[in-house]
Amino acid sequence: MVQRIAVGLVSYKLNTIRLGLKKRTMSKALPKELTSYDLLKTVAIILMVVDHIGYYFFPEENWWRVFGRLCVPIWFFLIGYARSRDLGPKMWIGGLILVAGNVVAGLSIFPLNILGTMIAVRLLIDPVMKRALRQVSHLWGIAVLLTLLILPTVGITEYGTQALLTAMFGYLVRHQGEIDEAHKFVPPYFMFALISFVIVQFVMFLFNDAQVIVLSLGLLVVMGVLYFFKPVTYPRLTKALPGPFVKLVQLTGRRTLEFYVLHLLLFKGLGMWLDPERFSFMDWTWMMAS
Secondary structure, eight states: OHHHHHHHHHHHHHHHHHHHHHHHHHHHOOOSSEEHHHHHHHHHHHHHHHHHHHHHHOTTOHHHHHHHGGGHHHHHHHHHHOSOOOOOHHHHHHHHHHHHHHHHTTOEEESBOHHHHHHHHHHHHHHHHHHHTTOHHHHHHHHHHHHHTHHHHTTTBTTTTHHHHHHHHHHHHHHTTTSTTHHHHHHHHHHHHHHHHHHHHHHHHOOOHHHHHHHHHHHHHHHHHHHTOOOOEEHHHHHHSOHHHHHHHHHHHHOHHHHHHHHHHHHHHHHHHHOTTTSOTTOOEEEOOO
């Protein structure tokens, strides 16, 4: 009798675990329809590729970088906007692979690639916002401090504290309906983040007047889209578009980490082949030359 009860309890426990795992798997299943995340990330991927084509193959042509810069706020906004702070092994492994790729391609270790920046932002965003939202003066004080630290920190990780500054915008947009008076912070912070980004890019790339105007207008559009961003599914759009195109958009929108790592490794390899003086095998340095 006791043995039967024990077997029954074990069986019940195993079934409970299986159901729990099944529910957890189902909850993490991505929609079959296109989502606003798919579309936004696909646009970011396209702009990112444009930016990297400019860096690796047309370093003297700043227009590639002008349009490519527009992807940067999207990535960091989404970190702040997300409710999850998952730091899975893929991100760490991807970051280390790209560091190794820099060594092979004769580039620098520092600044660490954007995956290292993303890890830092995911670790910092919640404690920083907890402090920032205690008082309005705390929010603006932290924002100004992070802005002043952008140029000193871009030598450590890509984009430096600009990344955290932009993630704060995403956090405010996501939580403006949940935090008292947070909605009042969003419009002025929107302008603050936009202007600081344009100024920093101008200082770093020395864009001409026309390029600054295009960058400013493009960033205004991108930040405006982010301001009104919501998690939405598009069943009608999914049905209206060709199946292969839908699959492609979902692939780029849901495998951004893998795409980022693979395309950079490809570009580094092509750079070594096409421009061996700039990308010289194993001739790496610790810090990027200023």
